[in-house]
Amino acid sequence: MILEGKPTRSITRTADGRGACILDQRLLPWEVRWVELRDADQAARAIREMWTRGAPMIGATAAYGLAMALAADPSDDSLATADAMLHATRPTAINLRWALDRVVETVRPLPPAQRAEAAFARADAICDEDAALCRAIGEHGLELLRALYARHPGRPLNILTHCNAGWLATVDYGTATAPIYLAHDAGIPVHVWVDETRPRNQGALLTAFELANHGVPHSVIADNAGGLLMMRGQVDAVIVGTDRVTANGDVCNKIGTYLKALAAYDNGVPFYVALPYTTFDPATQSGDAVPIEERDGNELAWLTGPTADGALASVRVTASPVRNPAFDITPARLVTGYITERGVLDRIG
Ligand code: MRU
Numbered sequence: 001m002i003l004e005g006k007p008t009r010s011i012t013r014t015a016d017g018r019g020a021c022i023l024d025q026r027l028l029p030w031e032v033r034w035v036e037l038r039d040a041d042q043a044a045r046a047i048r049e050m051w052t053r054g055a056p057m058i059g060a061t062a063a064y065g066l067a068m069a070l071a072a073d074p075s076d077d078s079l080a081t082a083d084a085m086l087h088a089t090r091p092t093a094i095n096l097r098w099a100l101d102r103v104v105e106t107v108r109p110l111p112p113a114q115r116a117e118a119a120f121a122r123a124d125a126i127c128d129e130d131a132a133l134c135r136a137i138g139e140h141g142l143e144l145l146r147a148l149y150a151r152h153p154g155r156p157l158n159i160l161t162h163c164n165a166g167w168l169a170t171v172d173y174g175t176a177t178a179p180i181y182l183a184h185d186a187g188i189p190v191h192v193w194v195d196e197t198r199p200r201n202q203g204a205l206l207t208a209f210e211l212a213n214h215g216v217p218h219s220v221i222a223d224n225a226g227g228l229l230m231m232r233g234q235v236d237a238v239i240v241g242t243d244r245v246t247a248n249g250d251v252c253n254k255i256g257t258y259l260k261a262l263a264a265y266d267n268g269v270p271f272y273v274a275l276p277y278t279t280f281d282p283a284t285q286s287g288d289a290v291p292i293e294e295r296d297g298n299e300l301a302w303l304t305g306p307t308a309d310g311a312l313a314s315v316r317v318t319a320s321p322v323r324n325p326a327f328d329i330t331p332a333r334l335v336t337g338y339i340t341e342r343g344v345l346d347r348i349g
Pocket of ligand 1: 053054055056093162163164165166169170174175176202240241242243253254326
């Protein structure tokens with residue numbers, strides 16, 4: 001990822017190797033602040049309160065969190081307690097369970113004295129693998145975008161995306177954004193319609209921030225604008241990320257994704273889901289069995305942003321009771337293709 005002109009990863013080990021550094025995403029784009037996570041409790045809090053977020057990033061942060069727990073106490077009890085605490089932070093993204101399992105299977109056969117170092121090394125490997133997977137997703141998606149562009153040469157390719165499935169949500173490149181970054185770097189003119197993604201505005205705040213840092217032309221739109229744009233032929237493809245794809249190909253992603261898929265289907269716009277194998281959940285048959293996180297209603301009832309003097313302030317935007325389901329399910333029948341590290345698949349599972 002390009003951050004303030006420099007190639008950077010969105011999670012790294014701290015300089016002393018005993019913790020993890022993440023960007024505090026609650027402050028973006030207004031402030032770029034790196035935070036050091038120093039123990040498993042902090043890692044769990046950072047995931048639960050969404051200092052960091054996005055399916056692969058949640059997994060990577062939890063993997064380091066487990067390593068930090070083992071550095072403090074490498075016993076079997078400590079391993080089980082920290083694993084349960086980190087797993088309980090957010091219910092929907094399957095990458096969390098996947099990453100914790102990889103660390104647990106690495107350390108369980110080892111004597112306690114060797115566990116922390118092995119866990120940190122496994123967390124590093126999870127991060128390296130995630131960057132490679134996203135790069136491969138980007139390469140396969142690039143060929144897709146190249147073919148779409150060939151159909152409409154001479155004008156920018158318009159891609160619509162929802163939420164943030166970019167490098168902030170992964171270790172590097174992103175999933176949905178990887179094909180966009182690679183297409184832009186290859187000289188294909190791309191313009192991105194960025195859904196604001198209420199209630200937390202991951203599109204308006206995070207995806208737009210990423211695209212601006214990479215120099216990719218983009219426009220933030222209200223979540224309700226996509227249908228009109230598709231109807232008017234102003235969207236060539238929709239590409240979204242996902243928190244979990246079930247055995248039958250159903251896609252669980254940020255609330256509002258399903259409505260985009262319906263609009264795309266009705267208007268003949270291709271709807272692609274970008275994912276690494278770490279987001280595929282073959283053990284869950286279909287989307288109706290995926291736990292949907294219900295988050296605090298204050299995320300919907302309040303909006304936060306800078307005032308004229310630059311200080312962050314919050315305002316209430318409704319006086320009524322609210323509900324805040326955070327994810328929805330897009331049935332497999334609405335998905336044109338899955339952009340994976342192995343290629344673009346028209347069905348999955
Ligand atoms: O609640 P969030 O911000 O963690 O939700 C994130 C998403 O829905 C992303 O689109 C998904 O995790 C894919 S990230 C590559």
